Amino acid sequence: MADRRADTLMDCKRFCSQLIRRKVDLPSDTTCSSGPHLARCLTVVDLVALGVGSTLGAGVYVLAGAVARDNTGPAIVVSFFIAAVTSILAGVCYAEFGARAPGAGSAYLYSYLTVGEFLAFVTGWTLILSYVIGASSVARAWSANFDNMIGGAIKDFSERALPMNVPGLSKHPDFFAALVILIITAVLCVGVRESAIVSKVFTAVNVLVLACVIVSSFIKGDLKNWRLGEDDISNISKEFDINQTVVAGVGGFFPFGVHGILQGAATCFYAFVGFDCIATTGEEVKNPQRAIPMAIIVSLLICFVAYFGVSAALTLLMPYFLLDVDSPLPTAFQYVGWDHVRYLIAIGALCALTSSLLGSIFPLPRIVYAMADDGLLFRWLANISPRFHTPLYATVISGIIGAIMAFLFDLIALVDLMSIGTLLSYSLVALAVLILRYQPQLIQQPGTKEPLSDLTDDGLSARVLIHPSPYPTRSSSKIVNILIAFVCFDVVILCCFLTYGSSQIFSLSPAVFTAFILFFVLFVIAIILIWFQPQSMEPLSFKVPLVPLFPVLSIFVNTYLMVILSLETWIHFSVWMLIGFTIYFFYGMLHSSERSTSSKADLPHDEETGTDLLALDQ
Structure with a gap:
């Protein structure tokens, strides 16, 4: 009986160790390997075009108007500033990992290197879902915009010829959206260089149109629209025969107050989603350690300037409460008598949607390729075309799935x-930065005389917590890992308080308020204790500043935005994850490339043969 219990315990330990096994070897320079490989041909300009194109999509033509009218008024520029800052928190974490581990897979690879195989699979599987839905929804938006330009002929034909009255499906199949995805997929199959050219052309046109819109608005705009009083709102509403029940706030620059600005910032945050596709190009970029961090930061700054300028333009051209939710820019220019500008805006919107669609589809096969190459998905998906140097099978399969989604589903x-x-990928990347920054260095840095800090382990004690070693040790790393785990748990609790108990907190309900303050104080103490622990001195081309503050703030914002999602969304997500778990436990765990490597984990570490760039404490 005792032997059986011991065997069961060993089986459980072995199973758990498989879930947390980490990737040992970084992707090597594929140009030096035999056989087909991904082509290293992308430059910083290519990456910036890809990042701006995927981020600065249709939202810049629609989102700003909706948020300004219903949530913020002219203060939408403040909301976009807050959203940009929170996005940069995630962006700098991606930038540091781009300098550390320039490989295909983005957040999936980063998670595999730090928090283990199971969470890496969860990250990759959720990213696949995210990119598929993103590409399909952008394709349908492209189709709808084009159909609107030609008078709705495509929609009328589809509804007459092939109506669908099935719950969950679209009212009619969208042939054009599916065709657009297949065309973009064909471009991606031909080669990454050709895809980069297409991306640069459409992104350049989009940015040029937005620049013309912003300059024109400053010519025709009126600062009085930022200083409207309640009497002005009443008079304008009567002039345009608007129902007085329309909520327009109290006027001025902040008509909806601080709450409106924060609510608008939460919505505006999603306008900056998309830059992470840059991180999936690690094996196709020249000098990725330098190019990826630079491209991420530059892309976010360009997108912020564009969103800031367009939102200011809208609220200068016309009163915020008159903005049209579906087509704010054409309506605004029609208001000032420049109706002909709508044609320029239509061209810019189609270019924005095209570059956004390319940016949505481009990273999807790279994620699939990285997971298949590691054995977590079917390995044939990792095949590289010897002619085009692209993950051909992964690209074709991704395009077909996206086309089917766009064709059938609502x-x-x-x-x-x-x-x-x-949001999950953003959080895990920030978490990975925290873990790696406090890892002990396993090898001596070339050209330095730093001692191997991993050799001086002073044990877990209060002395280590209060007076740590000047270099990271195993003990200090364990302390940080424990504190990080507590911070993550505390963040979830605080976000639940803010989402579901905010009324009790702000009404000073004694029990809820006391509990909230207690968790908040423990949260602050944990961050301070992490701050005092020694960090790795490993030289990188880019590092996140103010660690641990920036990564923790990124985790907090991302977790809050996940917590406020609806229960229905989480049910749909659970179904998708159940499919993923089936694949992982019955295929991926058994075929993982790290399975054979993990069996050697108990052997002594060979300092002469290991060149662990990330200095992971395996």
């Missing part, structure tokens, strides 16, 4: 699922 109810994949 994606409006599924769009929130994109948020879970994106």
Whole structure:
């Protein structure tokens, strides 16, 4: 009986160790390997075009108007500033990992290197869902915009010829959206260089149109629209025969107060989603350690300037409460008598949607390729075309799935699922930065005389917590890992308080308020204790500043945005994850490339043969 219990315990330990096994070897320079490989041909300009194109999509033509009218008024520029800052928190974490581990897979690879195989699979599987829905929804938006330009002929024909009255499906199949995805997929199959050219052309046109819109608005705009009083609102409403029940706030620059600005910032945050596709190009970029961090930061700054300028333009051109939710820019220019500008805006919107569609589809096969190459998905998906140097099978399969989704499904109810994949990946990347920054260095840095800090382990004690070693040790790393785990748990609790108990907190309900303050104080103490622990001095081309503050704030914002998602969204997500778990436990766990490597984990570490770039304490 005792032997059976011991065997059961060993089996459980072995099973758990498989879930947390980490990737040992970084992707090597594929140009030096035999056989087909991904082509290293992308430059910083290519990456910036890809990042801006995927981020600065249709939202810049629609989102700003909706948020300004219903949530913020002219203060939408403040909301976009807050959203940009929170996005940069995630962006700098991606940038540091781009310098550390420039490989295909983005957040999936980063998670595999730090928090283990199971969470890496969860990250990759959710990213696949996010990119599929993103590409399909953008394709349907492209089709709808084009159909609107030609008078709705495509929609009328489809509704007459092939009506669909099935719950969950679209009212009619969208042939054009599916065709657009297949065309973009064909471009991606031909080669990454050709895809980069297409991306640069459409992104350049989009940015040029937005620049013309912003300059024109400053010519025709009126600062009085930022200083409207309640009497002005009443008079304008009567002039345009608007129902007085329309809520327009109290006027001025902040008509909806601080609450409106924060609510608008939460919505505006999603306008900056998309830059992470840059991180999936690690094996196709020249000098990725330098190019990826630079491209991420530059892309976010360009997108912020564009969103800031367009939102200011809208609220200068016309009173915020008159803005049209569906087509704010054409309505605004029509208001000032420049109706002909709508044609320029239509061209810019189509270019924005095209570059956004390319940016949505481009990273999807890279995620699939990375997971298949590691054995977590079917390995034939990792085959590289010897002619085009692209993950051909992964690209074709991804395009077909996206085309089917766009062809059949009503994606409006599924769009929130994109948020879970994106926000989860942002959180795990920030978490990975925290873990790695406090890891002990396993090898001596070339050209330095730093001691091997891993050799001086002073044990877990209060002395280590209060007076740590000047270099990271195993003990200090364990302390940080424990504190990070507590911070993550505390963040979830605080976000639940803010989401579901905010009324009790702000009404000073004694029990809820006391509990909230207690968890908040423990949260602050944990961050301070992490701050005092020694960090790795490993030289990188880019490092996140103010660690641990920036990564923790990123985790907090992302977790809060995930917590406020609806229960229906989480149910849909659970179904998708159940499919993923079936694949992982019955295929991926058994075929993982790290399975054979993990069996050697108990052997002594060979300092002469290991060149662990990430200095992971395996």
